[in-house]
Amino acid sequence: MPAPSEIDLDFGRYVAMRRGAAEQRARDGAAYAYSGEHRVRRTLAMARPVTLAIEATVRMWQTVKRSELLGSAVKVTEQQFPRIHNIAARCAETLHIPPPAVYVAPAIGELNAHTLGTDEDAYIVVNGALIDHLSDEELTFVIGHECGHIHNNHVVFSTALHYLTSAAAFYVRWIVQPAILALRAWSRRAEVTCDRAGLLCVKNLDVANAAMVKLALGSQKLYKDLKMDEYVKQLEEGRRGIGRLTELLRSHPYVPKRIEALRLFSLTEYYQRHIGDLGGGTPTHECDDAVAKILSVF
Numbered sequence: 001m002p003a004p005s006e007i008d009l010d011f012g013r014y015v016a017m018r019r020g021a022a023e024q025r026a027r028d029g030a031a032y033a034y035s036g037e038h039r040v041r042r043t044l045a046m047a048r049p050v051t052l053a054i055e056a057t058v059r060m061w062q063t064v065k066r067s068e069l070l071g072s073a074v075k076v077t078e079q080q081f082p083r084i085h086n087i088a089a090r091c092a093e094t095l096h097i098p099p100p101a102v103y104v105a106p107a108i109g110e111l112n113a114h115t116l117g118t119d120e121d122a123y124i125v126v127n128g129a130l131i132d133h134l135s136d137e138e139l140t141f142v143i144g145h146e147c148g149h150i151h152n153n154h155v156v157f158s159t160a161l162h163y164l165t166s167a168a169a170f171y172v173r174w175i176v177q178p179a180i181l182a183l184r185a186w187s188r189r190a191e192v193t194c195d196r197a198g199l200l201c202v203k204n205l206d207v208a209n210a211a212m213v214k215l216a217l218g219s220q221k222l223y224k225d226l227k228m229d230e231y232v233k234q235l236e237e238g239r240r241g242i243g244r245l246t247e248l249l250r251s252h253p254y255v256p257k258r259i260e261a262l263r264l265f266s267l268t269e270y271y272q273r274h275i276g277d278l279g280g281g282t283p284t285h286e287c288d289d290a291v292a293k294i295l296s297v298f
Helices: 011-028 035-044 048-072 082-095 136-151 155-166 173-202 205-217 220-224 228-240 244-248 255-266 269-274 284-295
Strands: 101-105 113-118 121-127
Touching: 035 173, 035 284, 048 101, 048 113, 048 121, 048 155, 048 173, 082 101, 082 136, 082 173, 113 136, 113 155, 121 136, 136 155, 136 173, 136 205, 155 173, 173 205, 173 255, 173 269, 173 284, 205 255, 255 269, 255 284
Parallel strands: 101 121
Antiparallel strands: 113 121
């Protein structure tokens, strides 16, 4: 598709329109969010390539991509895919958000899930193979993670990154690479926030770790024979041999970093209170300071 000659959406007006809802969400929840992600996201609104990319993405979603999604995926209802419907409903209840629209897409490409659309029109899209690949608890972590994107107003940013990397021809050429780099830096931090949302939903750190590793492996059979400690150690050793530039180009932190960041969150007073343990825990800001060091590339 050729690049449009102009972008007629006003990003300032779009931000102002959703400010009230965003402020309400900030009051109602997302106290678990990684503070480093908030800081990076605030800077994105001042980066012209990013704002242009978001404007173009919103228009593309409303005119083309939403229809493509609805035409190639099956909507989850209580009658169709009741297992996924019930898991999504429980995750929404845990995070105090309206039940999200969930679609099952053909099992093509990566074994994963996405949240696409806008903050007012968000859709969780689950790869069909996940239904057989993961247990109910593991699916709870994955869908809870995606609900975290909705709860934290990530959707337009994550959608822009998704289409910048898969439909770059739609965008004005000069905005693509600067916007991708900026959004990937934000996305690595946003994944930490949403891993926390998934853990709040499933309330089991071992299950959360298993879900992340299964998605990374892409094989349930391989996971059965896997020794988790040895696998994480191997991944960490491999990561050290990869250049820092390669890590800067990733939209997700490496699995060992995600596992360690989530372990630290599981020790916080916030999470301990969530699972009914009133015996204390570390302050969230101390956890965030430690996570910042884990995520640091340099």
